Amino acid sequence: MTLTTSSTGEFTGRSSADGDHVTDVYRYAARKGAIEAIEVAAADLGIGAAEVREAVRHLVESRLLRLDHGLGERYVPVDPELAAASLVSTVEREIYRRRELIDQIRARIGLFGGEGDGSDRTTVEYLAGTMEVRGFLKTASDACRDEVLVLQAGGVVEDLSETYIALVARGVTVRVICQHRNRADVPTRMRMKRLADAGAAVYTVSHVPRSAIVFDRSLVVLFGVEDAEANVARVHNQGIAQFFLDLFNHLWEMATPLEGIDFGYAGVADDLQQSIAALMAKGYTDEVVARKLGMSVRSCRRHIATMMRDLDATSRFQAGVQAARTFLRTG
Structure with a gap:
């Protein structure tokens, strides 16, 4: 056979x-x-x-x-393994294309059910495994027509740069918010530059709470928080979609554009130090502050040392409180 x-x-x-x-x-x-x-x-x-x-x-x-x-x-x-992966990917894309079609049919039929029929019920589907997740993301990208909003927390999301570049080439608006720490990582910075050069809008902030993608303001893809196996939650609910749209727009207003992809934290030092100061004022350790901001402990301690020197502070906590007050007065 x-x-x-x-x-x-x-x-x-x-x-x-x-x-x-x-x-x-x-x-x-x-x-x-x-x-x-x-x-x-x-x-x-x-x-x-x-x-x-x-x-x-x-x-x-x-x-x-x-x-x-x-x-x-x-x-x-x-190579037989590459051939098998290619065939599996093709079949999985077809599976998810048909699932999307089924969802569309159900949504249209639900319009005839009247009020109170559960047409606003949340549809959530959990997907696990690299091949399954890639197949779904490929299908969702192929079906996207207008806009993709990306929250990139880092550490749990595979590189989707090529997918975003293909969307931009089709005329889809792509906006990406990732963390300041990506500016200091050479491979990540180069991928960001390729995205920006292709026409995507890429901004950075101190902290992104969760990785997610919103397709056409309606389909939300939440990425799992575990680093082990690729896993996502696929959510069809307008209320949840609106929440993520509001969150994205809120972060976008505070974010800093890449503008040339300068190495390191040039252009975002004040914002980064403000975030560090706020966490230090709460008594968090260097390790916890670094983890919350998605940066190395070494980089975090370098910023803390700079703040303590500038403020002539004798302790981390004192530096955090003084810096937080300073940023509040000047913000």
Whole structure:
């Protein structure tokens, strides 16, 4: 039995006598590094060219061979794990596309139920696992038409830069709020620059409470707080969506635009020190302050030392209180 996918992404099975040829042709391609010509492969394997061509067709459908465009009929082998991941991703996107369609049908039918029929009931779906989460996010992005708002807390969200860039290219407005600490991390800063160069609006604040994405002001995706396995909660509820829209707009008003992606905390030092001072005044330890602001303890202590020196304070708590009062007077 050979598994392939149809044009709709569904698996189809095939049982035939030439199943052994498929395996032999793939192993031949893997051994040679590529199938340079069907006739040459047929001669080397001692089977007919028609059988080799049929085997190649099934291997291409199964993503185990790919045509090397521009070089005639040259086929390059693909790692089986990558081929399997590609097939699974295709099927998962189709599953979530159909789920979205089911939700739309239910919503339309609910319009005929009158008031008090539960049409405002919250729909929550929990998804776990990297492949499942990626499949859902791809489907939600494909369905998005107008706007994507991103709250990036860091540490629990995989890099979705390419997804956001593809949305911008389609004319979708993309606004991202992430934490100031991203300015000091070179790889993250470069991804932010690519996003900004592509047309996304990227701002930073001292602290983002939770990672979330709002698609078209209606679908909310909440990312899990655990670092272990990718997991999200998919929420369809206008009241919850409005809460996140209000939260996003509130943070956006306080956030600082990247403006050239300066290295480190240039341009946001005052805002960052204000947040540190407020947490210090509450008696939090350096470790807790650093964790709440998503920065390293070393960087946090450097900012605290600067504040204590500027304020001529003799203790962390005194520095925190004095700094907080200073920011309140000047804010």
